[in-house]
Every structure is written in C-alpha cells, then in structure tokens.
Amino acid sequence: MGSMGDWPEPVVCVQSLSESGNHVIPDQYIKPPPERPSTCNLTDTNIPIIDLAGLVDSREETMSRILEACREWGFFQLVNHGVKTELVDRVREIWREFFHEPMDVKKKYANSPKTYEGFGSRLGVEKGAILDWSDYYYLNYHPFGHTKWPADPPYLRDVMEEYSKEILRLGEVLLKVFSRNLGLKEDCLQNAFGGKDAGACLRANYYPKCPQPDLTLGLSSHSDPGGMTFLLPDMRVSGLQIRKDDQWITVKPEPNGIIVNIGDQLQVLSNAIYKSVEHRVVVNPDEERVSLAYFYNPRNDMLIQPVSELVTSNRPALYPPMTFEEYRRFIRTKGPKGKLQVDSLKSQN
Numbered sequence: 218m219g220s221m222g223d224w225p226e227p228v229v230c231v232q233s234l235s236e237s238g239n240h241v242i243p244d245q246y247i248k249p250p251p252e253r254p255s256t257c258n259l260t261d262t263n264i265p266i267i268d269l270a271g272l273v274d275s276r277e278e279t280m281s282r283i284l285e286a287c288r289e290w291g292f293f294q295l296v297n298h299g300v301k302t303e304l305v306d307r308v309r310e311i312w313r314e315f316f317h318e319p320m321d322v323k324k325k326y327a328n329s330p331k332t333y334e335g336f337g338s339r340l341g342v343e344k345g346a347i348l349d350w351s352d353y354y355y356l357n358y359h360p361f362g363h364t365k366w367p368a369d370p371p372y373l374r375d376v377m378e379e380y381s382k383e384i385l386r387l388g389e390v391l392l393k394v395f396s397r398n399l400g401l402k403e404d405c406l407q408n409a410f411g412g413k414d415a416g417a418c419l420r421a422n423y424y425p426k427c428p429q430p431d432l433t434l435g436l437s438s439h440s441d442p443g444g445m446t447f448l449l450p451d452m453r454v455s456g457l458q459i460r461k462d463d464q465w466i467t468v469k470p471e472p473n474g475i476i477v478n479i480g481d482q483l484q485v486l487s488n489a490i491y492k493s494v495e496h497r498v499v500v501n502p503d504e505e506r507v508s509l510a511y512f513y514n515p516r517n518d519m520l521i522q523p524v525s526e527l528v529t530s531n532r533p534a535l536y537p538p539m540t541f542e543e544y545r546r547f548i549r550t551k552g553p554k555g556k557l558q559v560d561s562l563k564s565q566n
C-alpha cells in the first residue's frame with residue numbers, strides 16, 4: 218500500500234486513455250464480473266422528487282416526504298431549491314470547460330492522496346487496485362478555504378464561490394428539516410456538524426467516453442463518507458445508479474434539479490434511521506459525462522456518534538464514536554469500495 222503522501226504507482230489520466238483511440242481498456246480498469254454494470258435496472262422507477270417550495274406552501278406533507286426519502290431511499294432530487302438556473306448551468310459548463318483544457322494545464326494541479334486537492338485520476342492508495350474510469354478535480358471550500366483554484370477558466374472561482382454559498386444555505390435548511398423529522402431540536406444536527414464551521418468540499422467528476430463500458434465503472438459502488446451530498450448530474454447523459462433492494466436504479470435527472478443524498482455521518486448521527494445508500498456511475502461509449510458532487514460535512518474534529526435522544530434500550534447506539542477526520546482517513550486509504558464502510562464499524566451491542 219502507498220503512504221498517504223504518495224500514490225502507490227504512476228497515475229494515468231483516464232482522458233488520455235480514452236483519447237488514445239484504443240478499443241480495449243487496460244486490465245487495471247476491468248472490474249470483477251459481479252461489479253460490472255448489470256442489466257437488471259428497474260427502468261421505470263426514479264428517486265423521489267422533493268419540491269422545496271412546499272416547505273412554505275404545504276409544510277407537513279413536504280416534511281413527511283423528506284422523511285420518507287431519507288429513511289427509504291437515502292436519495293432525492295430537490296426542485297424549487299432557490300438556486301438560479303443560470304448559475305447551475307454555468308457551474309456545469311465551467312467544469313466541462315476545465316476538463317477540456319490541455320493536459321499540461323490540468324497536470325499543473327496534479328493532486329496527492331495527502332489532501333486530494335487538485336486534479337486526479339484515482340481514489341485510494343492500494344497498490345494494484347482496480348481503478349475507475351474517471352478523472353476529477355477536488356477542492357476544500359469551507360471552513361479553511363483551499364489553495365488550488367484552477368486559474369483557467371478565469372471565472373471558475375467566482376462562479377464556484379457564488380454556487381458554494383447557495384450550497385451552504387441549502388445544507389443549513391436541510392439539516393433543520395432532518396433534525397425536526399427525527400423529533401430533535403431544529404439546530405441539533407447543525408451543532409453536531411460543528412455549527413457554522415461545518416465543512417464543504419467538492420469533486421467535479423469527468424467520465425470520458427469508454428470503449429468497453431460493460432467491463433468497468435466511472436465510479437465504483439460507494440456510499441458517501443460525509444454528511445450529505447448535493448449532486449449536479451450531467452443533463453445530457455445519465456450514469457448515476459443507486460442500489461435499492463439489491464437492484465440498481467438509473468437516476469433520471471429532473472430539469473434544474475439538485476440530487477441530494479444522505480452520507481455515512483448522517484446515518485451514524487440518526488442511529489441508522491436515515492440511510493446512506495450505495496451508488497455508482499456507469500460510463501458510455503459515445504458520450505463523456507461531467508458531474509459536480511458537493512459534500513456538506515461535519516467539521517473534521519467533531520466526534521460523530523448517534524444523537525443521545527435516538528438511543529434507547531430498544532435501539533442501542535449502533536456505532537462507536539469517531540471523529541469525521543478519523544473516518545475519512547480510513548475511507549481515503551481504502552478507496553470508494555462498496556457499502557458500507559460504516560456498517561463494518563457497527564458496535565457489537
């Protein structure tokens with residue numbers, strides 16, 4: 218295994234592999250048969266759609282729809298979220314532009330597993346691991362800021378600053394709703410995240426065209442280690458799949474929607490009432506795909522454990538306390554392996 222300071226082997230940019238014109242993908246991207254994209258999707262099902270404006274117009278119904286989505290699905294699409302359509306479109310376009318910059322421009326921002334910040338092509342430091350068919354750009358945004366804004370496109374930073382403020386706003390709104398839905402005080406989960414110091418970081422994902430999409434994945438099956446994720450999917454090409462009842466469902470993105478999913482830390486805090494659900498990304502032979510995942514997380518040093526009001530003699534604490542930083546280090550060593558790292562930490566009580 219490589220150390221957290223270094224990649225264990227030279228990093229190969231997946232875009233270069235895609236553009237090489239080779240019809241066969243390297244062995245290191247070929248998933249074992251059980252992990253390959255299967256054909257058993259429930260094609261007519263989609264994740265719940267939540268109209269956030271309903272919190273004003275029809276509060277009780279909207280709260281209960283959100284509760285059901287968090288318990289049964291761990292995923293929903295938010296519409297009428299108040300983020301301007303032009304801003305959302307701009308965010309998508311700007312990352313597409315970035316990934317189309319020349320390779321030597323992107324390589325200036327090459328990342329290391331120490332912080333993951335910058336341009337990268339692998340997650341996890343296990344030597345010889347089977348890799349995913351994607352490149353990405355990772356940035357920490359809040360509370361400590363970051364050092365690696367790409368200089369090009371020149372307006373990327375301004376656009377992302379504006380979008381990030383909206384994500385922090387939405388994170389606060391949803392944590393209040395999630396707290397109330399658990400019968401907790403409105404500020405309970407926000408306080409557990411570290412109040413105003415809750416963390417926010419982002420990963421822009423680039424999935425190049427793939428000549429053998431049936432053999433690999435753009436992103437392996439994983440649950441998100443943090444608090445909750447706001448995902449802007451690509452509107453031109455689908456790819457995100459979530460696991461439900463042992464089948465994979467391809468998410469059909471809603472126009473102007475933002476996909477929200479519960480991360481492992483909310484599963485722990487809610488003592489498993491909310492579900493952090495496994496998801497993955499399939500790739501495409503004809504289309505590239507770009508997405509932006511914004512992670513709203515507890516502050517690194519917050520000790521995360523089931524909220525005491527949710528622990529009873531009938532339902533003991535299912536997880537031991539662990540800081541978010543410890544948990545994330547564990548995940549970063551392992552890479553995005555499937556469901557559910559957090560389950561393997563379950564207490565034996």
Ligand SMILES: O=C(O)CCC(=O)C(=O)O
Binds near residue numbers: 422441457510
């Ligand atoms: O690209 C997507 O649709 C999903 C991305 C994702 O799951 C992630 O970045 O953690």
